Amino acid sequence: MLASSVRLCAFLIAVLCAFPLLGGEPFGNSQGSLVDGELPDFARRAFQVTQLVLDKHAEPPTRQEMLLCGLIAVHADHSPEGLSRAVSEVKTEDEFVQCLLRFWPTDSNGAGNTALRHDFLRGLGLAAPGGLEFQSAKDIAVQRQLDANRYVGIGITLQSANNAKIYQIGMTFPRGPAAKAGIKAGEYLIEVDGVKAEELSLEQVVDRLRGPEGTTVPLGVARKADGKPRAVTLTRSVVPRQMVVGCRQLEPEKWDPVVGAEVPVGYLRIGEIGGSTVAELREYEAELHARQVDSLILDLRGAHGRQLRHALALADALLDGGGAVGVRLRGGFKSAPLDRDCLFRDWPMAVLVTADTNGFAEWLAGLLQQRRGAIVVGQQTTGAWRFVLSSVELPDNWGVMTLATGVLEHENPPRNAAGRSLSTTVENAAAARRRIIGSHLSRLHPAVRKAADAPYVVTPDVHVESSHNESFSLLSPRQPDLTQSPFVASAIKALAKALGKASSGKQADSGKDQ
């Protein structure tokens, strides 16, 4: 199942599009020891996983809920008779193990058994709001580099046909060592670190390509899969990528950040809320300032991020103080003060969201609307995903589990003009969450609703209903020309209106002052 889900294209920078956990493949590729061994051993490990969830999760489900979701998952479309009742009576570790063994499909064997164990863990994870992700410590370290935009490698993506052990370079990152050495997308990797690539699995190739900054790796690269390789030795280095882009791509990694014909307006699209997001925004601010632009459309529609501190840094950079923002943890509310640095200070701002904007992006859009008076353009969000993830080590070197240890909150929940809380119904949010999850499992158990009880949705000031297909992946080879986007057009209009008001207001003010 894992192999088929990888199918055609496996990124060397494996999780560049860091999915929200429930939207993506919940496993890393190195959780082998967690699912290995005899079934009773696996059952005991699963019990310990549930214990960690109970100990660390911000809104932990019951152990029975986790076991039930896991067993429903391994049975796919039909639940065995008596499952719910039997699970509800589980209390001790031994009872947990016995229950798992009793309801484990009897005809499973070998590889199928491993796949079932993956399904079990995936189902178990769905019971926990925010899901669970299992990775090796090594993968977590890489993930951290990616989140921080400090990935160290040679700067390529690799693709291989189904287990064919032919590795083609999907793309090269302009500022990476491979691109600098003249390696082009479409070429084939024939040798890696002195070993023929055809003798290696994709994971082994990736392992050999990765290494500490400043170390070297010899490669054999050819134009054709059966061509004679040319030798290239690359020095691994940080491979920066863009987390923020403009509206129109001028050349690789060069974007035009200005839209608007009559009045120029800045347009910046945040792809990732990561380590470099604030620094990139700061550079764009200088460029926009030099081009005498002083209003901004901030596109958060496809923005996603994994690390709380990156989201807090971005909120801090875009808001001029105004008190703390925070996170609800098990031990209570933890707030982070916002300081008085402020990008695009005093600029009118429009923020783009869709119904799928979630997590840090949704939280940020709400903050910008509430505290900065930003005009939110787009669709009402669902509040269905607002978790703060942390990684905890699993016992006995089984790897690392990432889970929701906190929930994003505002100290003062945003309220609409009528003074009502902007909470949506549990049912609506659950429906939205199912869309995000994209899994048949989510409808099987009411535990998933727990995550959906989200009081923080963002209601747009200007609603845009559009079927316009706008890709948000910064890895997409063809980037859309967003100057044609109805979202952008609505935002320009809204900003023009606001600017008109502001300038007439300013005139009135200055008249008063003088």
Added chain:
Amino acid sequence: MTAARRCNRCIVRLSLAALSLGALLRSAQPQEADVSRTPRLRRPVAMVRQGDEERLFVANQQSGSISVIDPGLNKIVAEYAVGRKLSDLVALRDEQHLAAADEAAGQLILLQRRGATLKELERLDVPAAPVGLELSDDGGQLAAACLWGRCVALVDLVVGKQRAGGKNWRVAKIVELPFAPRKMCFIAESTKLVVADAFGGRLALVDAEQGKLLSVRDLPGHNLRGMTTAGGGRWLLIAHQTASPLARADREDIHWGALLRNNLRWLSSEYVAGEHADLLAASRLEFLGGPDNGAADPGEVLALSDGRVAVAVSGVDALLLSRDDAAGYQRIDVGRRPAALAASSDGQRIYVCNMLSDSLSVVDVSQRRAIAELSLGPQSDLTLAERGELLFYDGRLSLEGWMSCHSCHPDGHTNNQLIDNLSDGSYGDPKRSLTLLGAGDTRPWAWNGGMPDIERQLRLSITSTMQGRDPTDEQIAALAAFVRSLEPPPKIQPPDRNAVEAGQKLFDELGCRNCHPPPSYTAPGVFDVGLSDEHGRHEFNPPSLRGVSQRDRYFHDNRAATLDSVFSKHKHQLKRELSEEQLAALVTFLRSL
């Protein structure tokens, strides 16, 4: 007279000065000993420009001398032995007098200037360790920040109009503070004095006329090392650092400035003086340096008359000068650890005292570069500890120059901030930076007591917390020698002997000495005292109690803000309830350590 003989004469004179310092300094004779050619370390810390002839007077910390410089001639005119350890210098408004602070002597020294000659007029005792001086706009009031005395001495000046008894000055008020002060600034037409924490991030507001503490506020930050007014007094500029407990001490977070940032903060003087509910109302924050280009340890700030601002970035040996037409700052290389700044009378030059290279850089503002570096005199050979001192303040030991040892251990003490590093073996449980003052003999090190020798701890701090290159063994030896040379801070109040004795008895009775045995008041083991970190670790190495009264936060996670609350609120290892008198006695005893 040959140079050698002249030199010998100077040394003889210096020796005599050391033997009969008091008598010599009370003599009110001109400071005739020109010691500018004596090989030694000077460590310039403060500088003023005075007189039409554009003379610079530089106070040297280690030599206790004042160098007189003619920058036009690029020449040291003279150097006078003045005190033991000078820390600051101000020029009085009459252009004929200077006041210096002698940190070691606990005195202020009034000097009369005639041309390039200096004559001591009078000394004034102030509380322990005066490290900062600030003069009111009208020149009638001098404030002295007393570091270990944890107070500000407000001094009335009547120079030239002597009081009865021939005194030029007197201490009018002592304003006690809940922290150790260093930088100060008069605002609101000198009716208010802002006093900054030397280590953490507190700001006190003092009514300068009444000599009364009005408020103490927390500024988000630490290491408040530069403070001045700008924009005709509209802005109060503070150079400082901020640390985030949410970030990790790893390459990623350090590179983006998530762990530690170097800042210039623009506070509204009006709101600060008016005690606005939000200290940061109408303020701005500028980041200094950036990814690949850290600006460790911003210090002295100079507001030029044309609106531009210069900041000495002491950890990376640079001056940051604001650009003419765009946001941001341009970096200008100067000498090691720039510590004091002064502008020429025409504003075209900035003079920079380089503390650790014993030199003066001359920066041309329009050319935006240092056009000269003038040595303050011959240096003596550096001892191992002195070589360690150079490294301690060197931001280049860290990844991209973001921080130095001094960033978290200001002058060897603690910045009171929580940092998430690998000192305790894992990320995810930030802990307070520990003071290094007096820590040389308190083996083992780190909160978990996991470091049996200081050399390993220093290496880990550089390669892991600071993510710098692996230092050489020689560098580690030098740093270790420097850390071992750091004395514990002095106690802050003269002990009430009875209370001290009662407190000591309680200390013994309660079993405090099990974990904090004298003379170091720490023990080599780890102990479970009912505290735990985020990883559930509950055994910690007890920090030494020597100089404990000079700390501002207690326990690994800063949960206690006062020594009293360690017991009254957190009931630290109390076997039984203590009466208020007993608690007071115990605290008095601890303060006497």
